[in-house]
Amino acid sequence: MAKRALIQLEGLQMGTGLLYVQAALRLGLHPITLSADPARYDYLAADRIEAIRVDTDNLDTLIRECSRLCATYDIAGITSANESFYAKVGKLCQHFDLPGPNPAFIERCCDKFTQRRILAEAGVPIPDYRLATNANDVESSAAEIGLPVVLKPTVGKGSSGVRLCRNVEELAEHTAYLLGEKHPRILVEEYAQGPYYSVNIMGNDVIGIAAGDFGRPPHFVYREFTFPAVLTDDEHDRITDLSQSCLRALGLGWGPTNIELRWTTLGPVVIEVNPRLAGTPDPQLIQLAYGIDLITDHIKVVIGEACDLRRRHSHTAAARFLVPDREGILDLISGGSGAAAVPGVADVKFYVKPKTPIVRKGDYRDCIGHVIAASPSFTQTEAILQRAVDLIDWSITPLDETKQSAAP
Known part of the structure; x- marks a missing residue:
């Protein structure tokens, strides 16, 4: 009998890709990763996971490779943890008659302007917005909306290219950056101010709502996530109703969805709908908080099996991201073992090694690690998290000092 295999398009560093592989193995599946560059993912070689080099941007090439694999394996499902490839996953699933997301819906959701237009037509509260294709468009759109505004590319993830522009100088600077990075379509958005929440959904069920916190503007780099968010019953119900309105619109x-929103003076306002499972550390936090393994449940949906989304317990789980405040060369990062030994700490992970150049991008790539903790209460979890983070230390030599020391 042929082995049942799970095909994964590309992967993700920072933990999520490996979690999918581990969950597949626990379900008795043989994980296979198709990637344009399998060497990008350290965990594939470390865990001896089958990986095949293939052009993952070419649908016909992917169909041929999956057809070839069908001669050896029983392909149980095809998926991806990477939003950029999720529409192709849907097309492959349609071709091979496997359960999967609707690729047309995924494609229009991944275009932030199209997503905004659809949500607005459905009456879903969103920030005021305009589409711009040049510097004049950006300037006039910002004048109509009123500064400050948020500029972002219409396609992207992890806050890449997203910046708060508080004056005309910042507006011009970031416009030039986005156009220079070959982003032909720019979204100019009203700055929705208020507490940030992240909603995790499987199918049509809201599994958990997290509260998130960012570092200093003008960028949106995550600092902390906490499950569950501290909400009144009315706030929880309004966020749930709004999330389901987004799904309908x-x-x-089908499968996982992640919705980001802000609670403004007018109530909840949708910032973005992501047609995928949220990345690290949301799946780990949900498992610690509720005992629900969303990655395993996602794979079950992918292979056509029923998943169990019942909560096993109710704890508070939180993650603190380690974010450097300067650029340079990372000399050292230490204290991980001591932090991991703190009772209640569930995970300590460093994403980079000493001697790595630190170049701040203003997005998720600025994080150099995280600490995750859980306990029965919010106050206790926060105390555990702070105690662990206080044990971690790192030092960065600025690039100008590095150049000086290297000079003859």
């Missing part, structure tokens, strides 16, 4: 509801 965008045609989602």
